Amino acid sequence: MITMENVFVRYANEVEALIDINVKIETGDFLYIYGLGGSGKSSFLKLINREIIPDTGIVAVNGAEINNLNRSEIALLRKKIGFIYQDFRMLWKRTVYENVEFVLNAVNMESGIFDKVCNVLKIVNLLDKKDYLPPQLSYGEQRCLCIARALVNSPEIILADDPTIDLDSHIRNEIMRVLNNIVHQDNTTVIFTTKNKGIINEFPHRMIELREGKLIYDESGKLE
Amino acid sequence: MGYVLKEVKDNFKRYKFANQICIWSITMTMLIIGIFLLFAVNLKKVINELKESVEIVAFLKNKIDSRQLAQLKEKITAIPNVKSVQYISPEDALVDFTRDSDLRKQIEFIGENPLPASFNIKLNVESEVVMTAVVKEIEKYDQIDEVRYGKEEVNNLTAFSDTVKFGGIIIFIIMGIMTVTVIGYTIFLAISLRGQEIRVMKLVGASPWFIRTPFMVEGILHGCAGGLLATGLLYVVYKIVMIKLAGIIFLPVFHILVIVAAGMLIGLAGNLAGIENHLRESNK
Numbered sequence: 018m019i020t021m022e023n024v025f026v027r028y029a030n031e032v033e034a035l036i037d038i039n040v041k042i043e044t045g046d047f048l049y050i051y052g053l054g055g056s057g058k059s060s061f062l063k064l065i066n067r068e069i070i071p072d073t074g075i076v077a078v079n080g081a082e083i084n085n086l087n088r089s090e091i092a093l094l095r096k097k098i099g100f101i102y103q104d105f106r107m108l109w110k111r112t113v114y115e116n117v118e119f120v121l122n123a124v125n126m127e128s129g130i131f132d133k134v135c136n137v138l139k140i141v142n143l144l145d146k147k148d149y150l151p152p153q154l155s156y157g158e159q160r161c162l163c164i165a166r167a168l169v170n171s172p173e174i175i176l177a178d179d180p181t182i183d184l185d186s187h188i189r190n191e192i193m194r195v196l197n198n199i200v201h202q203d204n205t206t207v208i209f210t211t212k213n214k215g216i217i218n219e220f221p222h223r224m225i226e227l228r229e230g231k232l233i234y235d236e237s238g239k240l241e
Numbered sequence: 242m243g244y245v246l247k248e249v250k251d252n253f254k255r256y257k258f259a260n261q262i263c264i265w266s267i268t269m270t271m272l273i274i275g276i277f278l279l280f281a282v283n284l285k286k287v288i289n290e291l292k293e294s295v296e297i298v299a300f301l302k303n304k305i306d307s308r309q310l311a312q313l314k315e316k317i318t319a320i321p322n323v324k325s326v327q328y329i330s331p332e333d334a335l336v337d338f339t340r341d342s343d344l345r346k347q348i349e350f351i352g353e354n355p356l357p358a359s360f361n362i363k364l365n366v367e368s369e370v371v372m373t374a375v376v377k378e379i380e381k382y383d384q385i386d387e388v389r390y391g392k393e394e395v396n397n398l399t400a401f402s403d404t405v406k407f408g409g410i411i412i413f414i415i416m417g418i419m420t421v422t423v424i425g426y427t428i429f430l431a432i433s434l435r436g437q438e439i440r441v442m443k444l445v446g447a448s449p450w451f452i453r454t455p456f457m458v459e460g461i462l463h464g465c466a467g468g469l470l471a472t473g474l475l476y477v478v479y480k481i482v483m484i485k486l487a488g489i490i491f492l493p494v495f496h497i498l499v500i501v502a503a504g505m506l507i508g509l510a511g512n513l514a515g516i517e518n519h520l521r522e523s524n525k
Contacts, residue, residue: 089448092451093448100445109438110438
């Protein structure tokens with residue numbers, strides 16, 4: 018479970034990214050965070066991944082307050098999270114295979130790495146490009162690589178920062194199918210940011226809406 | 242461990258430029274340290290040779306028979322701190338003396354050999370106090386006419402040696418600090434080229450030690466390579482200098498091991514310091 022209580026996030030340039038956020042996300046939820054650019058969606062995700070901490074308020078992931086975690090505990094938290102970054106955050110000098118393999122090495126997996134990596138690359142249609150370097154991939158393929166890296170470790174929480182933007186519809190649908198399956202089969206929590214109303218209407222789940230850092234909508238259902 | 246070694250091997254291929262910067266910066270600074278050590282080792286050798294050349298000369302009274310001579314030599318040899326006693330006959334002294342043509346003419350004018358027999362005595366310890374004590378013991382013997390020794394020479398050499406040692410330590414410390422600073426900043430910059438990679442590793446859940454360990458091994462390897470390269474270049478320098486200055490010695494094995502070990506330590510410390518900056522968690 019993820020909880021945010023009275024959370025404020027203010028950046029050094031005095032920009033208020035999140036203002037008085039109160040939200041509870043249960044294990045196994047699929048939650049959309051809808052909002053236009055600059056509404057605070059990415060900051061919301063970064064709190065959960067402990068890339069930032071709130072100026073005030075409490076953020077807790079599975080009962081652990083993120084403010085109080087030391088470096089090793091932060092690493093343990095992130096091992097349970099698969100983050101699909103909007104700006105990819107790739108290891109540019111490693112191949113497609115190595116980018117995904119790295120996550121499994123980081124969690125000290127000893128066997129079955131090759132099969133796991135190939136399975137997830139197959140899902141995102143990158144198996145035949147596993148020896149390519151990221152700069153050799155198209156923009157959409159790089160995004161798919163990011164998705165593969167997030168999924169390979171079967172994480173408890175998936176944070177997806179607008180992952181289907183700029184993807185072909187068939188790949189987008191496949192990704193949504195995979196994410197939905199993960200939620201249903203593995204009880205994984207998925208938090209999905211988007212500024213695309215269409216995808217929310219096409220694959221409806223619980224949704225919250227952020228506008229200028231404030232939470233203005235928190236109910237499941239379709240947007241009108 | 243297998244993962245670490247594979248990472249290190251792959252990183253040497255992925256980041257050739259950054260690795261070369263690290264190795265060559267360590268090489269150049271270890272080379273400077275090595276040149277300094279080479280100078281220090283050879284200066285110490287020269288000082289020791291000079292000290293060894295300072296000897297006590299004990300002139301003997303009028304002719305004494307060979308039995309008394311042998312007994313006297315034995316007694317002087319038995320004095321503590323005496324390393325060796327060499328008998329110089331009047332004839333040997335004359336041969337030495339007349340190497341100079343002016344002095345040879347003077348001897349020919351006199352018509353006979355005025356030079357007495359003597360003992361040249363070398364000590365184990367080069368100190369004015371020990372030398373004075375030995376001289377006092379020798380002067381007690383009746384067969385000894387006069388004793389001469391380079392008291393001031395020993396004092397000056399000892400003072401010079403002490404000054405060189407002290408100055409050498411100060412220079413070594415200053416050079417050590419400069420070396421570590423230069424190498425440290427260079428490695429820091431080289432690691433910064435990989436800062437993005439370190440941040441991504443953190444974000445996907447790699448623990449600090451999982452990220453650090455390959456860098457530490459790389460740092461040790463950089464230092465080892467740098468130290469060995471520096472030793473090789475130093476040997477080339479030594480061979481070039483040998484053309485002009487015969488008699489200089491290369492560094493003993495221990496000093497070479499110190500250079501390599503220092504390089505490894507600096508490589509390790511530099512990498513650790515560089516990576517810590519990127520491992521720090523930001524709060525905004």
